Amino acid sequence: MMHEKDDVHENPTFDPDETAMNLALEDVTYGVDGTEIVTDVSLEVESGEIVTIIGPSGAGKTTLLRLAALFERPTDGVVRCDGTDPWARSRDERLEIRRRIGMVFQRASLFETTVARNVDIGGRIRRPWSQRLRDFVQRVGTRWIRGSPTVDDRTLEALELVGLRDEWDRDAGSLSGGEAQRVSFARALAPRPELLVLDEPTSDLDPRNTAILERAIDRARERGHGVLLATHDMHQAERISDRVAFLLEGELVEVGPPERIFNAPRDERTARFVRGDLLYDENELPA
Amino acid sequence: MALEVLSDPTYLRSIIRLSLTVSLLAVLLSTALSLPIAFAVGFGDFRGKRFVTAVINTGMGFPSVVVGLLVWYVLSNQGPLGTLNLIYTPEAMIISQLVLAAPVITGVALSAIESVDDAVQGAAYGVGGTRADVALITLKEARYGVITGILAGFGRAISEVGSVLIVGGNIAYADGTSKTRTLTTAIQFEVRKGEFETALILGAVLLVLVLLVNGIVLRLGGR
Numbered sequence: 001m002m003h004e005k006d007d008v009h010e011n012p013t014f015d016p017d018e019t020a021m022n023l024a025l026e027d028v029t030y031g032v033d034g035t036e037i038v039t040d041v042s043l044e045v046e047s048g049e050i051v052t053i054i055g056p057s058g059a060g061k062t063t064l065l066r067l068a069a070l071f072e073r074p075t076d077g078v079v080r081c082d083g084t085d086p087w088a089r090s091r092d093e094r095l096e097i098r099r100r101i102g103m104v105f106q107r108a109s110l111f112e113t114t115v116a117r118n119v120d121i122g123g124r125i126r127r128p129w130s131q132r133l134r135d136f137v138q139r140v141g142t143r144w145i146r147g148s149p150t151v152d153d154r155t156l157e158a159l160e161l162v163g164l165r166d167e168w169d170r171d172a173g174s175l176s177g178g179e180a181q182r183v184s185f186a187r188a189l190a191p192r193p194e195l196l197v198l199d200e201p202t203s204d205l206d207p208r209n210t211a212i213l214e215r216a217i218d219r220a221r222e223r224g225h226g227v228l229l230a231t232h233d234m235h236q237a238e239r240i241s242d243r244v245a246f247l248l249e250g251e252l253v254e255v256g257p258p259e260r261i262f263n264a265p266r267d268e269r270t271a272r273f274v275r276g277d278l279l280y281d282e283n284e285l286p287a
Numbered sequence: 288m289a290l291e292v293l294s295d296p297t298y299l300r301s302i303i304r305l306s307l308t309v310s311l312l313a314v315l316l317s318t319a320l321s322l323p324i325a326f327a328v329g330f331g332d333f334r335g336k337r338f339v340t341a342v343i344n345t346g347m348g349f350p351s352v353v354v355g356l357l358v359w360y361v362l363s364n365q366g367p368l369g370t371l372n373l374i375y376t377p378e379a380m381i382i383s384q385l386v387l388a389a390p391v392i393t394g395v396a397l398s399a400i401e402s403v404d405d406a407v408q409g410a411a412y413g414v415g416g417t418r419a420d421v422a423l424i425t426l427k428e429a430r431y432g433v434i435t436g437i438l439a440g441f442g443r444a445i446s447e448v449g450s451v452l453i454v455g456g457n458i459a460y461a462d463g464t465s466k467t468r469t470l471t472t473a474i475q476f477e478v479r480k481g482e483f484e485t486a487l488i489l490g491a492v493l494l495v496l497v498l499l500v501n502g503i504v505l506r507l508g509g510r
Contacts (some may be wrong), residue, residue, distance in 0.1 A: 173374055
């Protein structure tokens with residue numbers, strides 16, 4: 001259902017619902033020009049759980065997320081989505097699988113348009129080209145003749161989740177950094193992906209915006225979404241994760257519940273990282 | 288004498304009509320040619336990309352008289368396309384303006400496309416976009432730069448004197464209306480006759496036309 005500017009009153013709610021994807025990385029390796037960035041990583045994300053990847057800068061966290069979101073093809077090993085290897089399927093089939101995954105980056109990177117147009121982009125690009133053309137003509141007509149922008153239910157639902165429901169007609173360029181990142185999260189969520197892949201989504205945010213986004217991530221988990229998150233924030237990892245995975249120099253050192261990883265890690269390297277010993281390479285420091 | 292231009296609207300109208308027709312068609316064709324090239328170069332990752340970009344940028348500074356000379360040679364009776372009998376016609380003027388405007392539109396559009404943040408393309412891909420979706424979203428993000436390129440191309444085309452004079456010949460029919468006479472060549476013609484006031488009036492008309500076209504294009508582009 002479409003709403004116009006002064007027509008947004010009701011409170012839409014999400015269906016508690018929806019099927020969720022199980023993601024499994026099986027002995028995944030990824031390298032560029034002979035240099036391995038991720039080596040032999042095996043990790044699963046079940047529906048309704050938050051798996052957080054921690055590790056020092058350059059450990060391969062972003063690359064691992066890009067492999068999980070099907071941005072990159074592993075040089076070795078398999079990424080399975082509900083048991084299927086997308087890279088063994090046709091491009092169209094892989095696109096269908098990729099569209100079941102939503103990705104949020106460290107930077108919001110919103111498009112130069114309204115908040116609503118940013119959030120509903122996922123829905124629009126899933127429509128057939130003929131319908132997209134019709135929608136375009138209709139939208140231009142609405143804007144020029146009536147001067148009134150419109151918004152659909154899914155967009156409002158996603159914005160509701162990040163506390164920006166009333167801001168849907170604002171220009172994205174006028175948002176603060178925190179608001180922009182919340183819109184970016186809503187943009188990933190609006191097409192109702194089954195798995196969310198989040199690359200340090202709160203690293204540039206103030207505590208208030210971080211709290212809002214963490215609550216939104218938690219609500220996504222409650223709805224059955226699997227969440228794979230990379231963060232530098234140990235407290236955040238401890239707060240919101242069901243399981244924490246420690247990545248070091250491209251290798252997965254240890255995976256477990258946050259209580260164990262942060263209080264009684266099994267691997268000495270994990271213990272050193274948690275203590276703050278492995279945050280940087282001593283050789284990288286200036287003399 | 289200057290008032291004659293205003294008192295005989297047929298002459299003025301024919302010059303304005305030809306100027307606009309030639310320049311708008313040249314820009315339309317240039318845009319159709321330039322945008323795919325800008326896209327292919329902007330998105331492509333191939334050997335010689337820097338060389339192609341350098342050629343496009345060099346093209347932006349082509350001396351118009353040299354372009355006119357080359358087009359004249361190609362279209363003249365002795366030239367490779369001489370049999371088409373296009374020399375001293377509005378079509379020849381369109382071709383010369385196309386050659387001048389295309390590098391400008393390509394260069395500015397390419398720069399606009401390349402300046403779109405890679406992260407925006409990643410975001411477009413991340414919400415489930417295909418390569419075509421990513422390209423379309425990038426074009427949309429670059430739209431103001433692309434529009435600026437089209438306007439710069441139009442500016443170059445409609446203000447052109449040298450090449451249109453060579454390939455068009457600044458010809459008027461016996462009744463005084465324009466065959467290949469544009470506002471710019473008419474200004475040059477009037478100045479040579481010593482009719483500075485008439486030239487100034489024509490110059491003012493040209494200025495108003497350019498402002499009008501720019502305003503319309505910017506409005507359509509949402510600015």
